[in-house]
Amino acid sequence: DAKTTQPNSMESNEEEPVHLPCNHSTISGTDYIHWYRQLPSQGPEYVIHGLTSNVNNRMASLAIAEDRKSSTLILHRATLRDAAVYYCILIRYNDMRFGAGTRLTVKP
Amino acid sequence: DAMVIQNPRYQVTQFGKPVTLSCSQTLNHNVMYWYQQKSSQAPKLLFHYYDKDFNNEADTPDNFQSRRPNTSFCFLDIRSPGLGDAAMYLCATSGLRTSSDEQFFGPGTRLTVL
Numbered sequence: 001d002a003k004t005t006q007p008n009s010m011e012s013n014e015e016e017p018v019h020l021p022c023n024h025s026t027i028s029g030t031d032y033i034h035w036y037r038q039l040p041s042q043g044p045e046y047v048i049h050g051l052t053s054n055v056n057n058r059m060a061s062l063a064i065a066e067d068r069k070s071s072t073l074i075l076h077r078a079t080l081r082d083a084a085v086y087y088c089i090l091i092r093y094n095d096m097r098f099g100a101g102t103r104l105t106v107k108p
Numbered sequence: 109d110a111m112v113i114q115n116p117r118y119q120v121t122q123f124g125k126p127v128t129l130s131c132s133q134t135l136n137h138n139v140m141y142w143y144q145q146k147s148s149q150a151p152k153l154l155f156h157y158y159d160k161d162f163n164n165e166a167d168t169p170d171n172f173q174s175r176r177p178n179t180s181f182c183f184l185d186i187r188s189p190g191l192g193d194a195a196m197y198l199c200a201t202s203g204l205r206t207s208s209d210e211q212f213f214g215p216g217t218r219l220t221v222l
Contacts, residue, residue: 030207032207032208034210042216043112043200043214043215043216044151044200044213046211046212051208087150092207093205093207095153096141096211098151098152099150100150
């Protein structure tokens with residue numbers, strides 16, 4: 001399975017943009033890039049996904065490198081409620097294997 | 109609201125005493141998953157059902173079994189819980205088994221083994 005590499009932790013200030021990086025150098029052509037987040041004491045929550053093109057939704061934006069070997073999740077204005085562990089996951093045939101994720105801390 | 113429900117939210121069992129965790133969904137999704145999440149670790153897929161077709165992960169211990177009597181319900185049975193099975197157990201669903209499909213997670217059941 002293709003693996004992802006993320007920083008263990010990141011900090012952000014409230015109301016500022018956050019860029020969460022993910023490296024996936026062994027990605028295959030059929031792997032989708034998904035991002036989920038897990039708030040404390042909750043199940044994971046879908047954030048966004050993409051294949052080749054950049055994607056935007058109400059929660060975030062996903063920027064995918066042209067060679068697809070990396071991607072960046074962008075939270076445009078971090079709030080305290082965005083403090084969570086963010087998982088970047090490559091999915092093939094809907095089998096989801098989580099990596100360690102990035103713990104995002106948002107400071108007021 | 110359509111959702112994934114897990115009961116109970118907290119379950120305590122004794123070492124070696126069988127326990128069943130339940131998951132129900134109102135999304136009418138074809139696929140249901142069970143994940144195990146130990147403290148400070150990422151969720152790990154145990155198995156999933158695509159409709160009635162059961163798919164076990166290669167490294168899931170035989171101690172873990174699952175049943176899906178109908179579309180809405182799925183159960184996780186732990187035949188002889190050990191101390192190492194204490195974890196959060198997460199149920200998830202998806203409409204299809206494709207790479208682009210979103211998974212919807214329940215809140216989890218936290219299992220304590222005494």
